[in-house]
Amino acid sequence: MKTRMTELFGIKHPIMCGGMMWLCKPDLCAAVSNAGALGNITAANYDTGAELAAAIRKTREMTDKPFSVNLSLLPSFRITKEMYLDWFDACLAEKVAAFEISGAPVDKFFGPDAIKRGHDAGVKFIHKVGSVRHAIHADHAGYDAVIAAGVEEGGHPLSDDVTTVVLTPRMAESVKIPVITTGGMADGRTLAAALVLGAEGVMMASRFMATKECQMNEKVKDELIRRQEFDTVLYGKTIELQGRALKNAWVKKVQDMEARHAKLEEMAPLLSGLRQQTVWADGNTEDALMPVGQSIGLIHDVATCKEVVERIVKEAEGILKGSTQRLNIS
Numbered sequence: 551m552k553t554r555m556t557e558l559f560g561i562k563h564p565i566m567c568g569g570m571m572w573l574c575k576p577d578l579c580a581a582v583s584n585a586g587a588l589g590n591i592t593a594a595n596y597d598t599g600a601e602l603a604a605a606i607r608k609t610r611e612m613t614d615k616p617f618s619v620n621l622s623l624l625p626s627f628r629i630t631k632e633m634y635l636d637w638f639d640a641c642l643a644e645k646v647a648a649f650e651i652s653g654a655p656v657d658k659f660f661g662p663d664a665i666k667r668g669h670d671a672g673v674k675f676i677h678k679v680g681s682v683r684h685a686i687h688a689d690h691a692g693y694d695a696v697i698a699a700g701v702e703e704g705g706h707p708l709s710d711d712v713t714t715v716v717l718t719p720r721m722a723e724s725v726k727i728p729v730i731t732t733g734g735m736a737d738g739r740t741l742a743a744a745l746v747l748g749a750e751g752v753m754m755a756s757r758f759m760a761t762k763e764c765q766m767n768e769k770v771k772d773e774l775i776r777r778q779e780f781d782t783v784l785y786g787k788t789i790e791l792q793g794r795a796l797k798n799a800w801v802k803k804v805q806d807m808e809a810r811h812a813k814l815e816e817m818a819p820l821l822s823g824l825r826q827q828t829v830w831a832d833g834n835t836e837d838a839l840m841p842v843g844q845s846i847g848l849i850h851d852v853a854t855c856k857e858v859v860e861r862i863v864k865e866a867e868g869i870l871k872g873s874t875q876r877l878n879i880s
């Protein structure tokens with residue numbers, strides 16, 4: 551399956567892994583890239599550029615295929631501007647294949663020459679955005695691709711709340727650079743749908759959590775499979791950083807605080823991403839905000855990354871070939 555996305559990154563399949571703090575580390579990244587998709591290292595796993603560079607080099611010992619680095623330029627209690635600059639420079643020095651940027655655009659965050667500096671080092675820029683206006687900005691600023699992130703996605707969907715099904719074609723008709731779809735993507739049917747809607751491929755995160763190579767307590771993977779598409783909720787509109795997480799006792803506490811207009815200082819300990827690390831390790835899924843997408847309703851097994859990627863592509867190819875017959879269109 552060749553698309554503008556596979557050509558842009560030199561990958562076999564039009565699939566990439568989305569950034570996941572504490573989970574997108576060298577083992578998972580290399581497994582996704584070795585499966586022919588674009589793996590991901592999430593910069594926020596590390597405290598310094600040197601630590602990130604070491605993770606990039608470790609990944610390269612396990613794969614000779616391209617992978618991206620996620621930089622989340624979002625408000626954070628922990629990450630300082632110096633840390634972002636350090637990570638950015640480390641990625642240029644290591645000449646990673648691409649940045650997956652979320653939050654603020656790099657040209658505004660690091661300055662107008664940031665994209666040129668990246669391109670000179672051979673690094674491509676993908677911006678994950680939830681609106682057409684942000685996609686148009688990325689196109690004009692010189693990004694190489696945009697990700698249409700619908701409200702179904704895990705992590706931090708934009709509070710515009712536009713679904714993937716509407717956002718993808720709107721973006722595809724509005725920008726010249728390739729559009730990659732995320733939010734609700736987890737199988738061959740959704741990949742085929744994204745391509746039909748005008749995307750050049752998909753990005754998935756929750757689906758890659760339920761893989762053998764994702765390093766987390768097996769109890770969390772079992773819980774993801776048990777839970778359904780209605781088992782996630784949105785929170786955070788009152789603090790202007792919306793998130794989607796698994797329904798649990800922790801997010802209920804956050805929602806209750808929001809309902810009584812609690813101040814950010816009071817909510818901060820509950821929102822800290824540091825807690826997630828403990829949950830991924832001990833498997834107590836009630837004990838932190840657990841970012842996941844509505845796509846968990848489509849995830850029914852734990853498989854290797856290779857099995858996941860190959861199965862999705864085969865299924866999508868079958869659907870796209872067969873749909874004209876099934877719909878009786880000549």
Ligand SMILES: Cc1cc2nc3c(=O)[nH]c(=O)nc-3n(C[C@H](O)[C@H](O)[C@H](O)COP(=O)(O)O)c2cc1C
Binds near residue numbers: 592594651702703
């Ligand atoms: C566990 C988890 C952690 C995430 N962490 C980040 C992150 O650090 N930075 C980021 O930009 N997006 C993050 N996301 C969002 C994903 O990269 C992606 O946009 C989204 O999850 C796609 O929806 P899906 O999970 O249904 O495939 C995270 C998602 C999950 C599930």
